[in-house]
Amino acid sequence: MSVDPGSRVPVLLLFARDEFVDRAWRLPARHWPNRPSLVGGRDERxxxxxxxxxxxxxxxGPRVACLLNAFGTFASPExxxxxxxLPLIAASPGGYVGDLDLTRYDPFHxxxxxxxxxxxxxxxGRTLADRKLEPGTHLVSNRGLEVEDDRLPTAPERAVTLIEARIRHFRPLLQAAPRPEPAPGPGVPTRAAWDGWMRLADGDGLDVDDVRxxxxxxxxxxxxGVWMTTSVSLVALGADGVRYDLxxxxxxxEWLEVPVR
Structure with missing residues (x-):
């Protein structure tokens, strides 16, 4: 993520979704009749x-809400x-998940x-932390907000290996990348709109089996089964509205701009 209050596009988000390959989903659209203003991909399960x-x-105003699984105490199955x-609630006007009985949900960010x-x-699984992110670039993994000292919650060894390798590789690249200012609407292809971030969004040329x-x-x-990156999203929030590429x-x-109007 990049947060720059002085920019024409103050909030930029690059989101990679990892999931089991056999879990069906649908492309982003207005899938929820009870929340007609929201656009998102639908998990079919x-x-x-x-x-x-x-x-x-x-x-x-415009809003984006995205979810990552976290580590901690899981909810009872029953x-x-x-x-x-949760993203549907959080993206809705007036929605706040802190008002829910969170003991019914597994850990999340x-x-x-x-x-x-x-x-x-x-x-x-026990407590809810609510924090405002400072201006700058940020990376969030299943362990949470990844900071320079990496003092983060414990997690399974294999997950830690993958997370830390990703962070070490992509943190300096994100910090050094020219910050784009994508404008919404037709006429500007994804690669032109997100110029400075496209190499990162495409994976920086790393092989899919690379630990990074x-x-x-x-x-x-x-x-x-097989767990893989099933989609990558780019979202920009600014004075001109929202741009959403997938x-x-x-x-x-193959990138496409998702219609949000």
Whole structure:
């Protein structure tokens, strides 16, 4: 993420979704009749999403909400609700997940962006932390906000290996990359709009089996199956509205601008 209050486009988000390859989903659209203003990809198993965009109108400004699984204490199976509903709640006008009974949800990180900046909610299964992100560049993984000293929650060894390798590789690249100012609307292709970030969004040329890969593929073996980056999203919030671009098949490299109006 990049937060720059002085920019024409104050909030930029690059989001890579990792999921099991056999988990079906649908391309971003207005999939939820009870939330007609929201645009997002729909998880066919549970009906929720990992990223929801609200374009904004005269009564409410634009907003994006995206979800990452976290580590911590899991909800009891008989009470568990899908975390996929959380971005939908957070992206809706007046929506705040802190008002929910969070003991019914497994741990999560929820990023919420508006034209004036970004905030991050973290639920570890016991407590909820709510923080406003400072201006600058930030990386968030399943461990949470990745900072220079890396004093972060514990996690399974294999997950830590993958997360730390990604962070070490991509943090300096993100910090050094020219910051784009993507404008919404037709006429400007994704690669031109996001110029300075496109190499990062395409995975920086790393092989999918590389431990550092942003666009990765990992076979957990046994009944677990193959886990891979199933889509990459780019979202910009600014004075001119929202721009939302998606690569729905990162290994193919085909980008499209998602209609949000």
């Amino acid at each position: 549970a009906g929720g999403t990992w990223l929801a965009v609200r374009p904004g109108d005269g009564s409410a 009470r568990r609700l899908t975390r996929g509903e 929820l990023l919420i962006g508006e034209a004036d900046g970004m905030s991050m909610l973290t639920w570890d 890969a942003l666009i990765g593929r990992h076979d957990w073996g046994g009944d677990a 690569n729905p098949a990162p290994l193919a490299g």
